[in-house]
Amino acid sequence: MSGISRRKFLKSTVVAGGSAAAAMSSTKSFAMKEFEGYPESMGVLVDLTRCIGCRTCEAACNKEHGLPEPELPFDDFSVFDQVFHEGKQKRRTTEKAYTVVNRYDTKAQGAPVYRKLQCFHCSEPACLTSCFVNAYTKTKEGAVIYNADVCVGCRMCMVACPFSMPAYTYDSALHPQIIKCNFCYDNRLTKGKPPACVEACPQEALTFGHRKTLVKTAHERIRSNPKKYVDHVYGEKEVGGTSWMYLSSVPFDQAGFNTTLQHHPILDNTKSFLGIVPMVLGIWPALFMGFHLLAKGGKGDKESKDKVEVHGE
Amino acid sequence: MKIRKIRIITGIILALFFISAPAFGVDDEPPTSVRIDSLSHLYEGVDFDHELHVDIEENCSVCHHHRFSSEVAADRCAACHSECGGTFSPTCSDCHVAEPFTGKHIRQMEEDPHRFHVDITGLKGAYHLKCLNCHIETGAPTECVDCHERTDAGNRFYSSGKYAPTGGKSGGSHE
Amino acid sequence: MKNFIKEGFKPVDSLNDPDDGHQWSLMQKLLLGLSPKEYFQQLRRNPFNWFLFMIFAVGLPVIVYRYINGLGSVMHGSFDYPWGLFLGFGLFCMVPLSASGFLLGTTVELFGQKDYKPILNLALLNGLLGYFFAVVFLLVDLGMPWRLYYPMVISWGTAAVLFLVGWHVATYLTVQVLEVSESFFEWIGWPTAKNYIHKGTIGLTVAGIILSTLHQGALGTLLTYAPGKVHPLWYSAEFMWIFFLCSSIFAGLCMVIAVSTIVKKTMSWRCSGEFLDNLDSITIGLAKGASMALVTYLVIKIVGMTHDNLWAYLTTGWGTWYLLEIGLGVVLPIILFSFAIRNKSVGLIRFTAFLTIFGLLLNRLNTVLISFNWNLYQEWPPLLETIISVTIFFLFVTVYRFILYRLPILYAWQAVPAKELVSVPVPEQADPDPVQPEHQFAKVVTPS
Numbered sequence: 008m009s010g011i012s013r014r015k016f017l018k019s020t021v022v023a024g025g026s027a028a029a030a031m032s033s034t035k036s037f038a039m040k041e042f043e044g045y046p047e048s049m050g051v052l053v054d055l056t057r058c059i060g061c062r063t064c065e066a067a068c069n070k071e072h073g074l075p076e077p078e079l080p081f082d083d084f085s086v087f088d089q090v091f092h093e094g095k096q097k098r099r100t101t102e103k104a105y106t107v108v109n110r111y112d113t114k115a116q117g118a119p120v121y122r123k124l125q126c127f128h129c130s131e132p133a134c135l136t137s138c139f140v141n142a143y144t145k146t147k148e149g150a151v152i153y154n155a156d157v158c159v160g161c162r163m164c165m166v167a168c169p170f171s172m173p174a175y176t177y178d179s180a181l182h183p184q185i186i187k188c189n190f191c192y193d194n195r196l197t198k199g200k201p202p203a204c205v206e207a208c209p210q211e212a213l214t215f216g217h218r219k220t221l222v223k224t225a226h227e228r229i230r231s232n233p234k235k236y237v238d239h240v241y242g243e244k245e246v247g248g249t250s251w252m253y254l255s256s257v258p259f260d261q262a263g264f265n266t267t268l269q270h271h272p273i274l275d276n277t278k279s280f281l282g283i284v285p286m287v288l289g290i291w292p293a294l295f296m297g298f299h300l301l302a303k304g305g306k307g308d309k310e311s312k313d314k315v316e317v318h319g320e
Numbered sequence: 321m322k323i324r325k326i327r328i329i330t331g332i333i334l335a336l337f338f339i340s341a342p343a344f345g346v347d348d349e350p351p352t353s354v355r356i357d358s359l360s361h362l363y364e365g366v367d368f369d370h371e372l373h374v375d376i377e378e379n380c381s382v383c384h385h386h387r388f389s390s391e392v393a394a395d396r397c398a399a400c401h402s403e404c405g406g407t408f409s410p411t412c413s414d415c416h417v418a419e420p421f422t423g424k425h426i427r428q429m430e431e432d433p434h435r436f437h438v439d440i441t442g443l444k445g446a447y448h449l450k451c452l453n454c455h456i457e458t459g460a461p462t463e464c465v466d467c468h469e470r471t472d473a474g475n476r477f478y479s480s481g482k483y484a485p486t487g488g489k490s491g492g493s494h495e
Numbered sequence: 496m497k498n499f500i501k502e503g504f505k506p507v508d509s510l511n512d513p514d515d516g517h518q519w520s521l522m523q524k525l526l527l528g529l530s531p532k533e534y535f536q537q538l539r540r541n542p543f544n545w546f547l548f549m550i551f552a553v554g555l556p557v558i559v560y561r562y563i564n565g566l567g568s569v570m571h572g573s574f575d576y577p578w579g580l581f582l583g584f585g586l587f588c589m590v591p592l593s594a595s596g597f598l599l600g601t602t603v604e605l606f607g608q609k610d611y612k613p614i615l616n617l618a619l620l621n622g623l624l625g626y627f628f629a630v631v632f633l634l635v636d637l638g639m640p641w642r643l644y645y646p647m648v649i650s651w652g653t654a655a656v657l658f659l660v661g662w663h664v665a666t667y668l669t670v671q672v673l674e675v676s677e678s679f680f681e682w683i684g685w686p687t688a689k690n691y692i693h694k695g696t697i698g699l700t701v702a703g704i705i706l707s708t709l710h711q712g713a714l715g716t717l718l719t720y721a722p723g724k725v726h727p728l729w730y731s732a733e734f735m736w737i738f739f740l741c742s743s744i745f746a747g748l749c750m751v752i753a754v755s756t757i758v759k760k761t762m763s764w765r766c767s768g769e770f771l772d773n774l775d776s777i778t779i780g781l782a783k784g785a786s787m788a789l790v791t792y793l794v795i796k797i798v799g800m801t802h803d804n805l806w807a808y809l810t811t812g813w814g815t816w817y818l819l820e821i822g823l824g825v826v827l828p829i830i831l832f833s834f835a836i837r838n839k840s841v842g843l844i845r846f847t848a849f850l851t852i853f854g855l856l857l858n859r860l861n862t863v864l865i866s867f868n869w870n871l872y873q874e875w876p877p878l879l880e881t882i883i884s885v886t887i888f889f890l891f892v893t894v895y896r897f898i899l900y901r902l903p904i905l906y907a908w909q910a911v912p913a914k915e916l917v918s919v920p921v922p923e924q925a926d927p928d929p930v931q932p933e934h935q936f937a938k939v940v941t942p943s
């Protein structure tokens with residue numbers, strides 16, 4: 008049983024309600040041996056060979072979502088020189104920015120590589136599966152969206168996200184919440200429009216489409232230009248697949264990607280434990296009661312009889 | 321209110337490079353100048369000096385897939401399109417659509433099983449990829465404002481110019 | 496307090512004043528039978544109280560500050576290190592250290608090892624308070640603590656391991672409250688309620704084992720959500736839950752040894768003779784259990800290392816740190832324990848118990864905080880976060896002591912032949928432990 012089926016199964020059995028479509032897709036994926044993702048899922052293919060680091064996408068996202076004014080203008084490219092934690096980290100998504108572009112000066116290639124970073128909208132999101140109040144939803148369009156109304160603020164999702172994408176408004180005392188790219192779900196995706204960043208990118212470094220198609224497109228780009236691209240579509244397999252995928256001309260680790268991620272959903276890691284839960288629930292009571300009776304029975308004294316009577320009650 | 325503003329801005333960005341090329345004569349004479357401006361909102365339109373570029377690069381196929389009266393030049397394309405002669409319009413916007421990522425367009429591309437070219441960039445992408453890559457390679461100017469002036473709306477969009485956050489410098493370059 | 500005892504004072508240990516037979520009032524019980532003035536006197540005389548006072552004077556305002564200004568004002572507010580000391584220490588360390596309740600519950604109630612009976616209540620209380628304060632830590636750490644009940648009521652993330660942890664900790668806390676409530680009812684003087692709970696002991700104990708097995712393991716499983724963030728040496732998708740469950744066993748046992756040591760040193764006036772007399776042999780017994788768990792733990796650690804083929808990591812800096820943790824917290828304790836057990840050297844056992852606890856703390860902090868994001872950057876908890884954690888820990892100590900002073904945890908509630916107390920249906924002494932013949936009073940009074 009794949010991870011998704013367990014989740015869906017639990018969901019569909021435990022949580023009442025839900026649309027017929029959701030129920031259908033859940034039975035479907037339940038029957039599937041391997042989770043193949045949502046057929047209707049949209050995605051974005053980020054082609055790093057096209058990105059020029061103009062930060063237009065950052066600006067578009069900022070304006071689309073009415074995010075706070077940036078500290079520096081979006082056409083100030085000195086941000087690419089910013090490093091944090093003794094140079095160990097470049098800019099990252101924050102509670103004020105759903106997406107950031109970073110520059111990587113790689114050995115493999117003379118010109119720098121720019122990488123846009125945002126939530127990857129995983130097919131089997133760790134943020135979602137680790138959340139104990141179900142604050143996340145993977146929509147059929149592929150967006151992973153978050154509901155601040157039920158969030159308790161435990162930040163498990165931040166721990167679980169393999170890309171460390173979710174940010175948190177630590178400074179809010181009364182209503183802190185997770186902040187991350189929502190694939191422009193409400194404003195655009197549901198209206199048949201591409202995300203703001205995709206629309207704004209002058210270089211069309213971001214290609215929007217069905218994830219399924221994008222996987223083919225990505226491989227086709229590699230096939231028709233094998234010298235230009237590294238033969239890997241980042242996000243096709245990583246952590247069970249992501250809706251946002253990347254093509255690169257330099258090895259992915261040189262462009263700041265974690266290339267050690269597992270190729271199956273994060274949720275799978277909990278399987279070996281979740282497998283024992285029913286066992287413990289089923290066997291422990293009988294087992295330990297047995298031990299107890301043995302321990303008592305061996306003595307055969309008065310107290311043990313008392314005890315046995317006690318359980319009888 | 322916010323939504324409306326956003327709509328306007330994004331609509332405008334989208335159509336930014338919608339071409340309004342003058343109608344070509346059948347005499348196969350390239351235009352001297354092309355104004356690319358149909359929705360110049362964040363940036364002013366571009367007065368593209370076609371003549372200058374023809375002088376620099378005489379091979380049209382460097383920029384165009386095809387011309388009016390000549391055969392398709394690139395071997396790869398010719399494999400299929402050699403019979404087509406010069407019937408195609410060289411105008412970018414004929415194939416590269418302004419809004420490549422609308423639900424409708426994505427569906428159109430996916431649902432036609434006979435379509436071979438599915439990975440076609442939109443118009444804005446086509447321009448920038450073509451122009452900018454060449455500019456980078458040849459050492460021609462590459463900053464945004466080298467080709468088109470930023471408008472007031474553009475400055476607001478980039479939180480730049482008079483909209484710059486205090487302390488920030490604007491209009492930076494990649495250098 | 497010791498001074499009063501020297502002067503012949505006897506703290507409240509029964510429902511009725513042995514002198515005139517009238518029932519102690521609640522106030523008197525709270526003051527241990529001292530007059531308010533005397534009570535205050537002894538409070539002031541104890542330097543430890545001044546120490547606590549200082550900690551709270553600094554810490555409590557910081558906690559208030561945190562609620563007014565948000566988490567960001569006390570934590571580093573890092574998006575890469577979402578969890579700090581509150582959970583790293585408060586949840587991940589307090590919970591295993593509180594495994595004592597279910598361990599001793601099982602030993603005494605289920606396996607009938609009544610030798611451990613004198614320490615059972617302490618172990619239960621240790622469990623209860625540990626869990627309770629883990630929840631207190633959680634309340635400080637949660638962004639919106641007033642939504643603590645959401646996973647129970649509002650919205651169920653049923654597939655999440657944290658959901659299981661949340662439910663189990665909540666249920667287990669209830670179980671433990673019930674278990675400890677026996678002592679409370681005895682103290683407050685509601686024997687009927689006490690008897691009622693007592694009948695459920697076995698059920699509660701079994702529930703305790705199930706819940707503990709699962710959520711101790713689940714805490715480890717939480718980290719399998721973050722492969723690649725936790726250093727491979729501390730990570731194992733398959734074994735994580737076994738590591739955590741197994742280490743909670745020796746942690747819980749060593750915690751009982753440690754607490755009983757402190758109790759013996761600092762409040763022996765409150766301990767019954769039975770407790771003090773048996774403590775050494777109990778300690779040796781607990782140490783045997785702990786060393787068995789330690790050996791098991793070491794073995795599965797090695798199995799885990801082989802399974803994931805992690806040997807190469809040992810030569811790195813992280814490897815050294817890891818070996819230090821295992822060496823100080825597992826291997827050395829095993830050696831010391833076996834030596835001490837053979838020589839019946841209780842002092843060494845006690846020292847080793849502290850060492851083992853240190854090793855466990857190191858392990859949990861390593862897993863959750865120190866080795867976390869090992870290939871990114873390291874971050875130390877800021878001052879205010881540390882202050883809050885220390886404050887809550889000493890709040891834990893204070894409450895712990897407060898209860899130990901009063902409830903019949905370390906001593907047995909005495910049955911004074913009650914003059915006015917005819918209405919009590921069952922003789923006092925029969926209830927705490929009908930299974931226990933050597934109970935001082937059981938011999939004398941149990942009607943047979």
Ligand code: SF4
Pocket residue numbers: 125126127128129132133134135151167168169170171172173187
């Ligand atoms: S990238 Fe992180 S936040 Fe985004 S869907 Fe995946 S797990 Fe969730």
Ligand code: SF4
Pocket residue numbers: 067068069071105106125187188189190191202203204205
């Ligand atoms: S998809 Fe939308 S929310 Fe996400 S980075 Fe792009 S513009 Fe921002």
Ligand code: SF4
Pocket residue numbers: 057058059060061062063064065108121123207208209210211212213
């Ligand atoms: S807008 Fe496009 S080209 Fe510019 S930085 Fe973003 S992804 Fe790169």
